[in-house]
Amino acid sequence: MSRLFLILGDQLHPDPHPLLTDFNPASDQLLMIEAGEESTHVWSHKARSALFLAAMRHRAAAFRAAGLPVNYLRLGEHPHARLGDAVQTLLNDGDFSALVMLEAGDYRVQESLHAACAAAGKALLIRPDPHFLCSLDDFKAWAGDKVQLRMEYFYRWQRKRHRILMTGEEPVGGQWNFDADNRQSFGRQGPGLLPPPVRFAPDAITQSAIADVEHHFPDHPGETRHFAWAVTSSQAEEVLADFIRHRLPEFGRWQDAMWQGEPFLWHSLLSSAMNLKLIDPRRVIDATLTAYAAGHVPIAAAEGFIRQILGWREFVRGVYWRQMPLLASANQYDHQTPLPAWFWTGKTRAACLGSAIRQTLEHGYAHHIQRLMITGNFALIAGLEPRQVADWYLAVYVDAVDWVEEPNTLGMALNAWPGMTSKPYCASGAYIKRMSNHCRDCPYRPEQRSGPEACPFTTFYWDFLIRHSRRFSGNPRMALPLKNLGRFSPEETASITRHAETLRNNLDAL
Ligand code: FAD
Numbered sequence: 001m002s003r004l005f006l007i008l009g010d011q012l013h014p015d016p017h018p019l020l021t022d023f024n025p026a027s028d029q030l031l032m033i034e035a036g037e038e039s040t041h042v043w044s045h046k047a048r049s050a051l052f053l054a055a056m057r058h059r060a061a062a063f064r065a066a067g068l069p070v071n072y073l074r075l076g077e078h079p080h081a082r083l084g085d086a087v088q089t090l091l092n093d094g095d096f097s098a099l100v101m102l103e104a105g106d107y108r109v110q111e112s113l114h115a116a117c118a119a120a121g122k123a124l125l126i127r128p129d130p131h132f133l134c135s136l137d138d139f140k141a142w143a144g145d146k147v148q149l150r151m152e153y154f155y156r157w158q159r160k161r162h163r164i165l166m167t168g169e170e171p172v173g174g175q176w177n178f179d180a181d182n183r184q185s186f187g188r189q190g191p192g193l194l195p196p197p198v199r200f201a202p203d204a205i206t207q208s209a210i211a212d213v214e215h216h217f218p219d220h221p222g223e224t225r226h227f228a229w230a231v232t233s234s235q236a237e238e239v240l241a242d243f244i245r246h247r248l249p250e251f252g253r254w255q256d257a258m259w260q261g262e263p264f265l266w267h268s269l270l271s272s273a274m275n276l277k278l279i280d281p282r283r284v285i286d287a288t289l290t291a292y293a294a295g296h297v298p299i300a301a302a303e304g305f306i307r308q309i310l311g312w313r314e315f316v317r318g319v320y321w322r323q324m325p326l327l328a329s330a331n332q333y334d335h336q337t338p339l340p341a342w343f344w345t346g347k348t349r350a351a352c353l354g355s356a357i358r359q360t361l362e363h364g365y366a367h368h369i370q371r372l373m374i375t376g377n378f379a380l381i382a383g384l385e386p387r388q389v390a391d392w393y394l395a396v397y398v399d400a401v402d403w404v405e406e407p408n409t410l411g412m413a414l415n416a417w418p419g420m421t422s423k424p425y426c427a428s429g430a431y432i433k434r435m436s437n438h439c440r441d442c443p444y445r446p447e448q449r450s451g452p453e454a455c456p457f458t459t460f461y462w463d464f465l466i467r468h469s470r471r472f473s474g475n476p477r478m479a480l481p482l483k484n485l486g487r488f489s490p491e492e493t494a495s496i497t498r499h500a501e502t503l504r505n506n507l508d509a510l
Contacts, residue, residue: 001096003097005028006031007031008083008105009032010105010434019127025069029069030070032060032071033080033082034053037082037083038052040081043107043221046061046214046220046223047226048222048364049220051231054206054210055232073086075216085116088116088117091117097123098122099123099125100125100127103136103403131277136318139321147419148422151315152311154311155312156176158311164285165302165303171428177303183252184257185256186254186259186437191254194264194266197242197264198242206231229273239279243268244291252300253300258374258437258438259436260436267367268305274309275399275404281309285310290465313404316411317403317404318373320406320407328390330413331416335385336475337384337504339386339389345361349443349444350444350455351438351439351441353374364396371413373425373431377425380425380426389413432477446470450492450496457510462488465485466497
């Protein structure tokens with residue numbers, strides 16, 4: 001009996017594709033589906049939708065070129081808005097014994113495929129995705145019944161068991177991290193001459209994907225005219241080689257720095273290619289280790305970068321599958337303020353927010369500190385409703401897939417689920433002033449806590465501490481900010497609370 005092999009849009013692994021080890025072209029069918037719902041369940045950025053479609057179409061072309069027939073359902077050429085409906089119809093119509101797939105990257109999608117198979121009375125065979133260096137079973141065993149999960153301990157465990165940057169049982173260089181050497185700001189002189197990242201002009205296949213997105217989702221946010229993302233495995237290899245050569249040596253040092261008008265800085269731009277599985281994280285780690293061994297990059301940069309891939313990326317995936325579906329509705333602070341409209345336009349006078357959001361709409365990209373300490377920090381301290389914020393993040397980034405976006409937003413940035421950080425990532429305007437040049441051309445003053453010129457980050461930061469001071473009082477990592485808050489007079493505290501309330505009621509006018 002034949003089986004239906006489904007490859008999802010973020011499962012575009014290079015050859016040999018891990019799903020197809022026992023695929024029999026004589027009896028089995030290979031299926032890929034472009035489903036409109038994947039662009040509409042959140043209001044997806046046009047570049048994000050275009051990237052998925054372009055990469056899927058390139059992968060299907062490569063399968064065909066290798067002699068593998070693909071049943072490819074193209075957007076607008078089949079009647080199914082939802083992935084699950086398309087699969088169910090095929091299972092009902094064909095003589096299939098089972099649907100075979102790799103683990104999905106989205107709980108909603110996995111559930112819909114369970115439902116489709118159940119409705120069609122067919123088996124669903126889900127295979128582990130070997131892309132990741134930590135299987136879901138291994139993560140479960142590591143996490144056990146811990147209430148608090150810490151990336152640092154997970155990362156050390158990963159380093160040891162994969163023997164990465166280890167000398168015997170000790171970390172190379174005698175330290176697990178080199179944060180003291182990293183995380184600098186550009187100061188007044190700015191970043192200087194930046195190495196431009198490699199970008200890819202859309203070929204005919206990518207142009208067809210962009211045209212289809214413009215046709216089917218004309219009112220969606222974001223632009224496609226800057227589209228230059230890697231859409232094939234060989235392009236992803238070029239992105240990696242370019243990063244290792246030109247930007248990795250400075251990666252650690254400038255990892256947290258921001259600069260107006262410079263969206264990419266020393267970042268790798270590898271997340272979308274990795275999340276679509278165009279490139280394996282082992283390739284990325286090996287290339288980093290080779291560059292380090294050759295003396296091309298300092299240990300602080302090599303370790304800092306590997307920590308992101310081997311540590312954070314694998315950690316959040318484990319957290320996602322362990323905590324779903326409850327993670328999606330987490331809201332420990334009971335924050336209820338609606339997302340301001342300028343999150344979709346970038347039209348705000350606050351320079352840092354405007355800059356991060358406008359580049360997001362242009363490219364579908366912002367680097368980590370912009371996501372965490374600008375938009376994320378603002379959403380946390382202003383008290384925005386976490387679900388609306390998470391839907392925004394899922395919609396606007398080209399690398400956004402549920403397993404990585406949700407824990408980063410709800411766990412890390414918003415601290416709506418408290419199990420993965422030891423304190424909230426909250427900061428005032430002083431942090432943004434130190435790490436960027438945004439405040440120079442901004443009408444808001446980071447040193448002012450209330451009044452019409454006060455930086456909203458500064459007002460909301462203190463207001464956040466005031467509102468939740470009782471909750472934070474038992475947390476030693478919050479002791480210093482609370483001590484500083486304790487120095488304010490009752491009048492000062494009341495004035496911050498009043499100003500925060502006024503701002504919160506008029507967020508659209510910020
Ligand atoms: P670099 O700065 O060059 O980092 C290298 C790689 O490390 C990235 O490509 C990524 O694969 C990995 N990495 C670094 N930090 C993380 C992290 N916290 N979690 C997972 N992987 C990490 N990343 C996504 O891939 N998709 C998302 O939808 C996403 N949403 C985020 C939402 C919020 C609120 C925050 C704070 C972070 C989010 N991140 C997400 C993590 C991180 O911001 C991006 O991976 C990174 O900015 C991508 O750019 P880059 O490839 O140039 O990364």
